Amino acid sequence: MRVISKKKLIEFYDKYPDSKTQLEAWHKEAQKSIWEKPQDIKNLYKTASFLAGNRVVFNIAGNKYRLIVKIEYKLKIVFIKFIGTHYEYDKIEAEKI
Numbered sequence: 001m002r003v004i005s006k007k008k009l010i011e012f013y014d015k016y017p018d019s020k021t022q023l024e025a026w027h028k029e030a031q032k033s034i035w036e037k038p039q040d041i042k043n044l045y046k047t048a049s050f051l052a053g054n055r056v057v058f059n060i061a062g063n064k065y066r067l068i069v070k071i072e073y074k075l076k077i078v079f080i081k082f083i084g085t086h087y088e089y090d091k092i093e094a095e096k097i
Contacts, residue, residue: 001071003030003078012065012083022060023083026067030078035071052095055081068094 006027013020035041038050049057051068058067066089068082082089082097 001030001033001035001076001078003027003080005080008080008083016065016085019061019065023067026058026060034076035078036073041071055095057089057094068097 009023009027013023029044033040033044038056041048041050041056045058047059047063051057054071054073056069056071058069059065060067060083063086065083065085067080068089070079070081071077072079082092082094084092
């Protein structure tokens with residue numbers, strides 16, 4: 001999958017260094033994966049949550065942080081829409097971000 005854009009992850013883990021290892025691992029795994037449907041993601045990430053609009057929520061660092069992506073399965077593109085603390089996640093409309 002093509003991940004757009006890693007810069008958001010870097011900016012986040014520069015601010016929250018305890019997220020770096022997991023975000024780097026997620027990015028590497030996403031890049032080498034070919035996700036054609038939600039079940040492909042669920043097979044790798046048991047705790048992933050699926051939202052309307054092809055959005056997926058990943059728990060990072062024991063659910064301390066949340067990563068929301070939008071996936072265009074046919075184009076093989078993953079758009080990073082949000083990365084934040086659990087508290088910040090609770091303040092947004094995840095389906096619309």
